[in-house]
Amino acid sequence: MKKTTIQAKKETSKIDEEKRDFLFVTTAGLAIAGGAATAISLINTMNPAKDVLALSTTEVDLSPVEEGQSLTVMWRGKPIFIRHRSQEEIDSASNVSIENLKHKATDDSRVENPKWLVVVGVCTHLGCVPLGQKIGDSKGEFGGWFCPCHGSHYDTSGRIRKGPAPLNLEIPPYKFVSDDIIKIG
Amino acid sequence: MSKDTEKKGITSWIDERLPVFTFINHNLRDYPTPKNLNYFWNFGSLAGVTLVIMIITGILLAMQYTADTDLAFDSVERIMRDVNNGWLLRYIHMNGASMFFIIVYIHIFRGLYYGSYKYPREILWMLGVVILLLMMATAFMGYVLPWGQMSFWGATVITNLFSAFPVVGDYIVTFLWGGFSVDNPTLTRFFVLHYLLPFAIVGVVALHLVALHQFGSNNPTGIDVKSDGDTIPFHPYYTVKDYFGLGVYLIIFAALVFFAPNFLGHPDNYIPANPLQTPAHIVPEWYFLPFYAILRAVPDKLMGVLLMFAAVAVLFLLPWLDKHRVRSAQFRPYYKQFYWLFFVDCMILGWVGAMPAEGIYVTISRAASIYYFAFFLVIMPILSRYEKIGELPSSISSAVLSDKFDKGTESYAK
Numbered sequence: 001m002k003k004t005t006i007q008a009k010k011e012t013s014k015i016d017e018e019k020r021d022f023l024f025v026t027t028a029g030l031a032i033a034g035g036a037a038t039a040i041s042l043i044n045t046m047n048p049a050k051d052v053l054a055l056s057t058t059e060v061d062l063s064p065v066e067e068g069q070s071l072t073v074m075w076r077g078k079p080i081f082i083r084h085r086s087q088e089e090i091d092s093a094s095n096v097s098i099e100n101l102k103h104k105a106t107d108d109s110r111v112e113n114p115k116w117l118v119v120v121g122v123c124t125h126l127g128c129v130p131l132g133q134k135i136g137d138s139k140g141e142f143g144g145w146f147c148p149c150h151g152s153h154y155d156t157s158g159r160i161r162k163g164p165a166p167l168n169l170e171i172p173p174y175k176f177v178s179d180d181i182i183k184i185g
Numbered sequence: 186m187s188k189d190t191e192k193k194g195i196t197s198w199i200d201e202r203l204p205v206f207t208f209i210n211h212n213l214r215d216y217p218t219p220k221n222l223n224y225f226w227n228f229g230s231l232a233g234v235t236l237v238i239m240i241i242t243g244i245l246l247a248m249q250y251t252a253d254t255d256l257a258f259d260s261v262e263r264i265m266r267d268v269n270n271g272w273l274l275r276y277i278h279m280n281g282a283s284m285f286f287i288i289v290y291i292h293i294f295r296g297l298y299y300g301s302y303k304y305p306r307e308i309l310w311m312l313g314v315v316i317l318l319l320m321m322a323t324a325f326m327g328y329v330l331p332w333g334q335m336s337f338w339g340a341t342v343i344t345n346l347f348s349a350f351p352v353v354g355d356y357i358v359t360f361l362w363g364g365f366s367v368d369n370p371t372l373t374r375f376f377v378l379h380y381l382l383p384f385a386i387v388g389v390v391a392l393h394l395v396a397l398h399q400f401g402s403n404n405p406t407g408i409d410v411k412s413d414g415d416t417i418p419f420h421p422y423y424t425v426k427d428y429f430g431l432g433v434y435l436i437i438f439a440a441l442v443f444f445a446p447n448f449l450g451h452p453d454n455y456i457p458a459n460p461l462q463t464p465a466h467i468v469p470e471w472y473f474l475p476f477y478a479i480l481r482a483v484p485d486k487l488m489g490v491l492l493m494f495a496a497v498a499v500l501f502l503l504p505w506l507d508k509h510r511v512r513s514a515q516f517r518p519y520y521k522q523f524y525w526l527f528f529v530d531c532m533i534l535g536w537v538g539a540m541p542a543e544g545i546y547v548t549i550s551r552a553a554s555i556y557y558f559a560f561f562l563v564i565m566p567i568l569s570r571y572e573k574i575g576e577l578p579s580s581i582s583s584a585v586l587s588d589k590f591d592k593g594t595e596s597y598a599k
Contacts (some may be wrong), residue, residue: 040399041273045268046245046248049249051267054385
């Protein structure tokens with residue numbers, strides 16, 4: 001051991017240990033608090049900014065959408081599938097026995113107005129956008145949507161019926177502002 | 186080694202295979218450091234901390250910034266208005282650049298005063314000059330990124346410096362721009378280089394530290410360490426001192442960020458870049474003003490550019506221009522006076538650099554430029570030969586302890 005360290009040790013014994021501990025703990029405590037406050041402020045810059053949050057509601061005019069037609073709109077950077085369902089599609093969705101469903105939900109619980117189905121168009125498996133919105137798209141075995149990535153089939157209520165996806169297509173928060181206009185978000 | 190193997194646990198297991206803890210112990214704990222270092226020796230660690238602050242805030246800013254002439258200005262305004270704490274991020278980074286130069290300039294002036302560039306620390310010094318050059322390039326390119334009026338015209342003027350070179354000048358400038366004016370290709374490459382160079386600085390800083398730890402720190406007396414009695418272990422003595430200095434520094438830094446964030450900037454840079462109109466009074470950032478003054482002092486374009494570059498390049502030669510065997514200005518009565526004159530000279534250069542290039546300012550900038558170079562190229566070599574010095578203390582300890590040198594120690598003990 002170096003001579004200097006020994007000298008330093010001797011010095012220490014003359015010093016008020018309690019005061020030194022107090023200073024050490026308060027210094028370290030303040031440094032940690034200040035460092036943490038700074039780190040949180042800086043990391044928070046990576047959270048959604050105000051302009052991103054400002055995009056979190058979208059109003060959609062449904063009047064041009066005829067029965068049997070679909071509309072895709074963007075909400076928070078994701079596609080929202082809006083389908084103007086025919087009576088036939090409504091019936092096929094509501095006549096299914098709940099017991100047979102992978103993710104149990106009645107059609108009723110998934111719509112505000114049975115004519116209009118509004119779902120987030122993102123497959124609950126790994127996030128692809130299912131087919132079925134455009135004319136000529138495959139709608140899968142249940143007349144709803146079909147995800148081409150890994151073969152998930154959704155019915156006319158957007159419920160998962162076959163394939164690897166674990167959950168039904170998500171219903172975004174929305175409400176009818178008037179008969180023809182919905183506000184998503 | 187035997188002591189290390191006696192230690193138990195995962196620390197020694199790792200250390201035996203990858204000696205990180207031994208390394209830390211040697212360089213930050215036991216590392217013998219002259220016991221008489223004054224507060225001017227805080228500025229190396231402060232510069233290191235500032236580099237880290239700049240890299241962290243810079244990475245976070247780069248996540249929000251868009252390097253495109255149509256989008257850059259607005260993306261910076263978005264950072265100021267929409268991004269959570271974006272104003273804080275940008276003001277820290279913006280003022281951090283100024284703080285970095287303040288710290289590094291003080292660090293350089295300290296080296297100059299105490300002869301830290303002399304044998305055996307020549308390479309340590311030269312690596313420091315390389316860091317300064319990299320910092321200047323990085324700071325300049327960073328200032329271009331917000332794409333305001335000063336960004337654009339600063340970029341135009343500085344890149345045009347290279348047009349002064351005969352024959353190849355125009356080709357160099359076109360190459361730098363990636364086109365025929367400062368435009369989108371220029372902005373994108375400046376952004377990439379502004380992101381890249383700080384990591385190059387980190388690399389050179391590592392070499393700077395390796396070179397430093399080869400012989401250890403210089404000290405206010407400039408006398409070599411002669412025995413263990415001249416040194417104290419780095420920890421806790423200098424870790425605490427550096428930590429205290431850091432606290433004071435961060436108070437000043439925070440005051441600037443929170444109370445005067447635009448004090449050192451130029452309001453014209455909040456006007457979007459306009460290639461059709463040059464601002465009436467164009468000045469670089471304050472830390473380039475002395476060099477800018479030298480550039481403008483010379484009536485010839487090429488000579489002006491060469492002298493401006495030479496003003497930095499001359500620092501590389503310092504260890505060979507000043508060959509006086511005594512390091513510290515404390516014991517060199519004449520050098521000390523010329524040194525302070527040089528310090529004032531640099532301040533004057535900075536001041537005239539901010540003034541319009543006309544009338545009396547031109548005369549002042551010429552006189553100041555002549556002294557700048559004379560200090561290095563004439564005064565230093567002459568003093569190295571002829572300056573007589575008195576008796577030096579026999580060791581650091583005797584210098585610190587004896588009454589004889591009280592007068593000398595007083596000036597830096599404050």
